[in-house]
Amino acid sequence: METKHWVVDKHQHNLESYPQIIEAAALLQANEVVGFPTETVYGLGANALSDDAVAKIYEAKGRPSDNPLIVHISTMGQLYKIAEDISEQAERLIEKFWPGPLTLVLKRKENAVSKKVTAGLETVAVRMPSHPVALALITASGLPLAAPSANLSGKPSPTLAKHVADDLTGKIAGILDGGPTGVGLESTVLDCSGEVPIILRPGGITKEQLESVCGVVEVDKAILTDNEAPKSPGMKYKHYAPTAPLTIVNGSQGFIQSLVKEKQNEGLKVGVLTTTERENKYEADRVISCGSREQLETVASRLYGVLRQFDESGVDVIFSESFPSEGIGQALMNRLTKAAGHRIITE
Template identity: 45%
Template sequence: METKKIDTNINEAIEILKSDGLVAFPTETVYGLGANALSETAVKRVFAVKGRPSDNPLIVHVADFEQVKQYVTNFHPLTEKLVDMYWPGPLTLILEPKAGIFPSVVSAGLKTISFRMPNNTKTLALLREANLPLVGPSANTSGRPSPTSAEHVYHDLNGKIEGILDDGSTSIGVESTVLDISDPTKPPMILRPGAITKEQLETDLGIKIALDSYLIKENDTPKSPGMKYKHYSPETNVLMVREEDWHRAVTYAKERQLKVGVMAGPSVAEKVRADTAAVFMYQDDSVEAATRGLFAGLRALDEPLLDLDLILVATFPEEKLGVAYMNRLKKAAAQQYFD
């Protein structure tokens, strides 16, 4: 199968999707692997192509909230307020849908479905003109760093899917915040942190928001994507490095003649460059730049030609966007710090 990069011809992508084909699409977070969410055949192909465990539910992408109203009746009192504030955008809402609409494979057998309206002009046009809800898990091999460019998708899925709708690099770099509002009688709970932070939700809604920090083990069934203990992982081992530990970490690697790659902002990267085999430098020292560059950096330093023994990655305080960054980094590093 030839995987075609599609720049502007939305109709070509629509025809593929209506024929149970797969098209990767851009969002503001990461690239998603699109398939008709109403077709069991198409959705099963997504699991097969990604090598995704069948107990990992998928997010359904929609063109607007009116579409969601076709699938859900018992809404949480805060639903429309959340939609008005954050859609289109990086917020996924877990709701309980009407029975018999979506194949059970979409929800991994759960009674709930996750919905999102992505903030990307090309993908919103695709969703509107196709008039189909699309599942859209990250368009990569399951468990590996998520794709933030069409090139990343092509690297993982070339020859396995029909098309990639190319819109350059994504602007946020980590997946959406997942908010569980499936029970109208309970307060919202964040199951996966993202760019819309706990602090932002609490300020905007005027209520306390819970954050589920439980790490799902391999035999557990997650209620949301991205809840596994280890995820987003390159082949090369990853260690997290706190700001005060960089000198010791680099010295440790030199003494043991390890080929080490470093991911950090300029203030760290420039200091350690001469003592390491490769450096992926974030655009600046901010957590926003680190979040945009995290998955791209993990992929770049995992290239076989570099043949690294270890990737050392800078940590950030776990507050605001730093919660989402550290959530992904901890899973990429299997929770391991340099110590």
């Protein structure tokens, strides 16, 4: 399959009328699959109403079919066609955080979207992205778009159009290049189908921010421990992993350096994922800073790109510093732990 590539300036007005957007929207209307930017990561969009279109997402990504997809919308009218019994709490969260990196799990309307989107669940996950290119594409297509991250299943999520092209050229109809994404981690997924909202996946909107709007918010125990079955089927699969085995290290710079030396003595090329505060303190085959420890938002926004840089560098093993789990750090450590396959060493 030929994969078309369009470059779009997200700062232009009336983007939905631009030829690149119209061409991409026409492919979506024809039940093809298109990669597009959001404020979190690049998404892989298809008509959420069509079984055939949604099946192409799973096929392109190599994604397990019991892993539900998030539906992306551009208007509240689309939401009310998809979901029902929306709670007052959910309405307040929508008013505060939409458009933005918050996905709400709501009771779905009967036959409102393809059953392949919901993986047989009675709920549907919905969000309204804030990226102007994403909103323009959804508006131009006139469709709700099912859209997971635009990468091969299990690989680091894409934060650049190049990442999408590296993984999916020849597998999808097109890629809209709107430049780098912002948050760099996927949206927060909040289950609002019960009495107390439950975070199923930490992301760009923190627990503290959510609680400031709607009171008590719980966290799915599967996020905090390996011993619990996740409420969201997709959370049980390996995600975000670079090719080389990644290990998180809870320890000092000296301890990490000793681990590096040990592996180098075995003849292996070693990478270290660190921050600007320490990037000149390691002797390894590849040392990459993810941002500042004092500003974890910078680390979150660069994490996936750095994991892909390690792939390109050809290292055999990677050691990563650990980070505080407060605020955006909870989402950061969630993704890093999954990328490491829960391999953690403590000094």
